[in-house]
Amino acid sequence: MPKKIVSSDRAPKAIGPYSQAVDAGDLVFCSGQIPLDPAGGQIVGPGDVVAQTERVLQNLAAVLQAAGLTLGHVVRTTVYMTDLAEFAKMNEVYARHFATEPPARSTVQVSALPRGVRVEIDAIARR
DSSP states (O other): OOOEEEOOTTSOOOSSSSOSEEEETTEEEEEEEOSBOTTTOOBSSTTOHHHHHHHHHHHHHHHHHHTTOOGGGEEEEEEEESOGGGHHHHHHHHHHHTOSSOOEEEEEEOSOOGGGOSEEEEEEEEO
């Protein structure tokens, strides 16, 4: 089965040579989302990991919806943070979006993220 590019106007446009997501049959691979408001392209909640995590998960949900899926279909995520001291705050927001049967996850601290944001999350979903 050939791959299909997935995109949503309800999530930020790709800011480089990549797709918002790639549908590969049973699996949909979502590129990392950062807390950009899709309407204006501005960073949401500068310095506020709670607001940024909320926007990131809304962006992921929009991309998944364009593929006919929901966050409930997500089987794996990777969370990238610039400061793991903020892990508990990020995790509270994350837990609200994945309240039942949460996906497998890795969380890593990185030295920097695009546009100086505090959190980025990518995902793999299964039909």
